[in-house]
Amino acid sequence: MSAILFGSISTISDTSELQRQAFNQAFKAHGLNWCWHRAEYLTMLENSGGQNRIADYADSMGQTVDAEAIHRSKSEFFQNSLTESQVKPRFGVVETIQRAKSKGLKIAFVTTTAQGNISLLMAALQPSIQVADFDLILNADSVDRPKPDKAAYTFALASLGEQPDDCIAIEDNLSGLESAIAAGLDCIAFPNENTADHDFKRANHLVDQLNFEELQKFLAT
Structure with a gap:
């Protein structure tokens, strides 16, 4: 990975x-x-x-x-x-980012929301999560075709100089999952409060919190 x-x-x-x-x-x-x-x-x-x-x-x-x-x-x-609001990181996200960076992995934020949303979220999550933690951050202007089209992930992989087999996507909704799959990525489903009951059967794995060691084990299988 x-x-x-x-x-x-x-x-x-x-x-x-x-x-x-x-x-x-x-x-x-x-x-x-x-x-x-x-x-x-x-x-x-x-x-x-x-x-x-x-x-x-x-x-x-x-x-x-x-x-x-x-x-x-x-x-x-x-x-x-x-x-x-007092927004906070989801369980395991900070630790996963920190462990990944300590292992030399790249971290990307492959979202197609407005840049204003991203900037304010990053500001609200400081110092736990910061813009500098990411090697790449996409926004609504990065690609012409939103998810579930694969364009966002294809663009991210090309920008990072990575191949799909060496990366893993983490998604919380079905459109994002389909986008990752279409780009050839394995995808971990990490549903949010309002998508927990959606059918993530096409995901490679389903979790309710992130754990870097588990991600590594999954990719090693």
């Missing part, structure tokens, strides 16, 4: 509920009487793309909305919550 590729934001810090709350705040701000309750939101997370979720939901309600503007507002509310 020569590199560990973390997928979405919630593989590092579980922000899924903050995301859902930000959607509902954005709906209210745009005069919509929508409210995505948790049970409903869980099914939506089987597909990626917040703006697409808004547009699809509007269609299901027979309404016409500016999905891009609503999603932009959602991002603002989410970023505010990152500043105001």
